[in-house]
Amino acid sequence: EIVLTQSPGTLSLSPGERATLSCRASQSVNSNYLAWYQQKPGQAPRLLIYGATTRATGIPDRFSGSGSGTDFTLTISRLEPEDFAVYYCQQYGSSLSITFGQGTRLEIK
Amino acid sequence: QVQLVQSGAEVKKPGSSVKVSCKASGDTFSTFAMSWVRQAPGQGLEWMGGIIPIFGTIKYAQKFQGRVTISTDKSTGTAYMELSSLRSEDTAVYYCAREGPTAAAGQPFDYWGQGTLVTVSS
Numbered sequence: 417e418i419v420l421t422q423s424p425g426t427l428s429l430s431p432g433e434r435a436t437l438s439c440r441a442s443q444s445v446n447s448n449y450l451a452w453y454q455q456k457p458g459q460a461p462r463l464l465i466y467g468a469t470t471r472a473t474g475i476p477d478r479f480s481g482s483g484s485g486t487d488f489t490l491t492i493s494r495l496e497p498e499d500f501a502v503y504y505c506q507q508y509g510s511s512l513s514i515t516f517g518q519g520t521r522l523e524i525k
Numbered sequence: 526q527v528q529l530v531q532s533g534a535e536v537k538k539p540g541s542s543v544k545v546s547c548k549a550s551g552d553t554f555s556t557f558a559m560s561w562v563r564q565a566p567g568q569g570l571e572w573m574g575g576i577i578p579i580f581g582t583i584k585y586a587q588k589f590q591g592r593v594t595i596s597t598d599k600s601t602g603t604a605y606m607e608l609s610s611l612r613s614e615d616t617a618v619y620y621c622a623r624e625g626p627t628a629a630a631g632q633p634f635d636y637w638g639q640g641t642l643v644t645v646s647s
Contacts, residue, residue: 417587446631447631449631449633451633451634453570453634455570460620460622460637460638460639460640461570461620461634461637462637463633463634463635466632466633472626472633472635473626504569504570506570506633506634508624508631508632508633508634509631513584514560514572514575515572516562516569516570516571516572517569518569519569519570
């Protein structure tokens with residue numbers, strides 16, 4: 417099983433700042449099958465990025481993903497008030513073999 | 526637009542079982558894999574297992590092997606997750622999630638149900 421470790425656990429920033437979230441895998445992620453999700457309290461997760469770099473439908477271009485192999489990054493270029501939430505990375509290297517990172521909480525400073 | 530509508534909240538006794546349903550809108554139910562993910566209060570996301578309805582392929586996370594059963598009813602476009610031998614640690618919100626945006630292998634979860642709270646308490 418691929419273990420995903422996200423850092424930092426909590427990130428405190430102000431609106432307008434740039435956010436950089438990290439996700440490190442215990443072994444190489446097959447075909448860069450790495451996704452990022454945003455979750456707000458009381459809501460289901462929302463797909464932001466898949467294939468490490470592709471934005472999902474309707475996701476603003478201030479969200480971008482990068483990385484390959486074992487090291488991946490989610491960048492939010494200029495934080496909007498609605499971006500403060502918990503973010504999870506996920507590897508889906510083969511259908512029906514899936515793990516999530518433990519999450520990064522992005523909070524308002 | 527795909528919608529996944531889950532059954533309502535449940536309160537169960539330790540040792541009992543719970544079965545949660547997830548009804549999908551649209552006519553492409555069978556071709557997309559469907560997974561179940563749970564989230565304990567204040568905790569992260571945990572994949573439990575999934576199914577590819579058109580092939581009947583099912584896989585369970587090792588942690589839940591022997592306790593979880595995932596199934597589908599293709600005639601109604603509904604997926605089910607049954608968890609047995611419930612304990613207090615199983616108290617969580619349970620989500621169904623569709624793999625997409627295509628039916629090819631190796632897809633993220635593009636649509637999620639609204640979640641079903643299962644509370645295990647004596």
